[in-house]
Amino acid sequence: MTPGERLDIIVSGFTEGETFAIESLPYNRRTSIKPKPDKYATVKVGALKPSAAFIPEDLRKIEALAPKNASGREKQSFLLVQAGNTALIFW
Numbered sequence: 001m002t003p004g005e006r007l008d009i010i011v012s013g014f015t016e017g018e019t020f021a022i023e024s025l026p027y028n029r030r031t032s033i034k035p036k037p038d039k040y041a042t043v044k045v046g047a048l049k050p051s052a053a054f055i056p057e058d059l060r061k062i063e064a065l066a067p068k069n070a071s072g073r074e075k076q077s078f079l080l081v082q083a084g085n086t087a088l089i090f091w
Contacts (some may be wrong), residue, residue: 009043011045013036018041019044020043021042022040022041023038024040
């Protein structure tokens with residue numbers, strides 16, 4: 001999340017008044033410094049409210065990319081040409 005972005009949190013499985021922390025996950029940068037989690041915020045669970053979400057009964061249909069009996073393996077050939085900071089890929 002970058003500064004100025006909004007984050008909505010949907011809480012389920014908690015009771016009103018409970019709190020929990022929003023923390024970063026450690027990222028291993030492969031250095032001698034061990035990452036530590038940062039605490040960004042504490043969330044206090046509010047009263048239960050009915051959902052205002054609208055989810056249509058029929059979602060759009062997504063066509064299959066491959067037949068059901070596809071092996072899952074496909075051979076691809078390409079040529080990579082690099083010049084300075086530019087790389088071109090030819091299929």
